[in-house]
Amino acid sequence: MNGAAFEHRSLVLRLAYDITGSWAAAEDVAQSVALRWLTASGVREERAYVARMAVNAALDVVARREYTGPVLPGPVPTGPGVDEIVEQASEVEFALARVLQSLSPLERTAFLLHDVFGFSYAEVGAMLNRSPEAMRQLGSRPRRHVQEDRSRFRAEPAQVRALAERFFAAARAGDVDGLRALLTADVSLVADGGGRASAAVRPIRTADAVARYVVGLAEKALQGVRVEEIVANGQQAWLLRRSDDVVDQVMWLASADGNAIAEIATVRDPRKLAALRA
Structure with missing residues (x-):
């Protein structure tokens, strides 16, 4: 993986984890994106390009997955020996990750790209082949759910x-x-x-x-x-x-x-x- 791809590895892992709910799947997506990046050329907006590859790969994992029962986010590895990128990902609140898994794949992807990673609605729409206004509406329900859930459980x-x-x-x-x-x-x-x-x-x-x-x-x-x-x-x-x-x-x-x-x-x-x- 070259320098630019390494620079965006945390973005790929976090996006893939929050979309799929599985750290193992996120690592597979990161590897796939890294390999595809090696053959990319003429890329102007590297971060958006890498994010789009990660989103497409993660959504493909979700579409192909056969699952029985509720879907919850799996734990992220922590402790001695894990690298800084994994440590950052492990700080993703379970409450947020759980709410995201209760949404549709497109809803949580739109929320993540705009609210978490700061992409504009125009950029998000381009990644998901939707209009900016459609992305704005798609992200509104996840935002309400996240805000409501974070205010519910405040025990020490x-x-x-x-x-x-x-x-x-x-x-x-x-x-x-x-x-x-x-x-x-x-x-x-x-x-x-x-x-x-x-x-x-x-x-x-x-x-x-x-x-x-x-x-x-x-x-x-x-x-x-x-x-x-x-x-x-x-x-x-x-x-x-x-x-x-x-x-x-x-x-x-x-x-x-x-x-x-x-x-x-x-x-x-x-x-x-x-x-x-x-």
């Missing part, structure tokens, strides 16, 4: 940690009533198994339904499992590691006031956990 990390400790203790004990008391009435649980790991294929809602599901799952899923608090995608999370040291899942818990859990998101798709498998 210490409060969420205390809730998590009680949550996992009640789950291990099979205490449905204890779990129910830790959840808001309209709590939701979203699990991403990707069709390759056991997970609910639809979001589960209400405190009673979520508590019963978690207890039923915990009878097997939490046996001999270590629960470790980590930072994943710029947000407090919990990593569940089996006795054979394999990462079983990464879970995020969200609370608005620190008194109850309002949202649970867990990734079990082994492809998305590959970056964390030591």
